[in-house]
Amino acid sequence: xxxxxREVIVEAAADRAFRVFTEKMDTxxxxxxxxxxxxxxxxxxxxxxxxxxxxxxxxxxxxxxxxVLIWDPPRRVVLTWQLTAEWQYDKAFxxxxxxxxxxxxxxxxxxxxxxxxxxxxxxxxxxIIKSVGSEGGWTLTLQRFAAAASLRNAHTDxxxxxxxxxx
Amino acid sequence: xxxxxxRFAALADPTRREIxxxxxxxxxxxxxxxxxxxxxxxxxxxxxxxxxxxxxxxxRTEGTRNVYSIDFRAIxxxxxxxxxxxxxxxTAFKDxxxxxxxx
Numbered sequence: 001x002x003x004x005x006r007e008v009i010v011e012a013a014a015d016r017a018f019r020v021f022t023e024k025m026d027t028x029x030x031x032x033x034x035x036x037x038x039x040x041x042x043x044x045x046x047x048x049x050x051x052x053x054x055x056x057x058x059x060x061x062x063x064x065x066x067x068v069l070i071w072d073p074p075r076r077v078v079l080t081w082q083l084t085a086e087w088q089y090d091k092a093f094x095x096x097x098x099x100x101x102x103x104x105x106x107x108x109x110x111x112x113x114x115x116x117x118x119x120x121x122x123x124x125x126x127x128i129i130k131s132v133g134s135e136g137g138w139t140l141t142l143q144r145f146a147a148a149a150s151l152r153n154a155h156t157d158x159x160x161x162x163x164x165x166x167x
Numbered sequence: 168x169x170x171x172x173x174r175f176a177a178l179a180d181p182t183r184r185e186i187x188x189x190x191x192x193x194x195x196x197x198x199x200x201x202x203x204x205x206x207x208x209x210x211x212x213x214x215x216x217x218x219x220x221x222x223x224x225x226x227r228t229e230g231t232r233n234v235y236s237i238d239f240r241a242i243x244x245x246x247x248x249x250x251x252x253x254x255x256x257x258t259a260f261k262d263x264x265x266x267x268x269x270x
Contacts, residue, residue, distance in 0.1 A: 002246060004246060004249045004250045004253060006250070006253040006254055006257055007257070008257040008258065008260065008261045009261075010260075010261045010264045010265060011264075011265050012264045012265060012267070016264060016267065017264050020260070020263055020264045020267060021260060021264075024263065027263045028256065028259040028260040028262070028263035028264075029256060029259070030252070030255050030256055030259060033252060033256075085245050111257065111260070111261075113253055113257060115249050115253060118245060118246050118249070121245040121246075
């Protein structure tokens with residue numbers, strides 16, 4: 001299980017920290033980190049279990065990022081992050097981001113974030129290669145590759161034609 | 168740097184695809200990989216060499232055995248990217264929360 005953990009201590013009560021995190025994401029989200037073609041207008045988190053999480057572009061178009069897995073204000077929220085390594089939303093690809101807000105002395109709050117299931121990025125890559133390798137798309141891909149790489153014999157590779165031995 | 172075309176080419180061979188799919192389940196030594204395959208061990212080693220050169224599998228030595236696994240460098244780069252991303256995001260978040268204080 002591969003994950004990234006980060007935490008920060010803020011000079012604010014947990015309620016406020018939770019609210020800024022979930023309701024005002026676009027005031028702090030690094031604006032260059034988004035998936036739409038156009039710049040982001042805002043980020044929407046539908047604040048309830050199973051609520052959607054998405055960006056809205058300057059033209060009003062919507063790009064999904066994930067959804068709310070656990071809505072537990074003002075201490076914890078778990079989101080799904082469904083962006084692949086190619087920065088595409090994929091309904092079937094799920095990693096999780098959990099954020100915990102812990103009150104500390106003197107009105108401070110520890111905000112601890114864990115982004116987990118990152119091993120799925122590797123599994124996904126293996127899946128893509130496997131599916132290309134096992135389905136009808138394979139021949140086409142190989143032909144394209146052969147054309148691109150001028151590898152004349154790729155599609156007549158004797159190894160690829162070898163028949164299975166009798167069982 | 169290995170490109171996608173080299174990977175596809177390496178997986179054009181059905182035996183290599185089978186080996187790769189076995190390793191997708193768990194890391195294995197050559198002997199275990201060869202079990203149930205219609206090729207000799209030296210042939211398996213040769214296929215592994217090609218998969219390794221294509222950046223699809225990695226090898227580590229455990230005692231006298233060479234253990235092969237899928238190359239998860241894709242995870243490593245994604246992980247460090249997300250690590251930097253969240254560091255940056257949380258720093259900006261701290262600024263935003265504290266700016267809001269008293270407002």
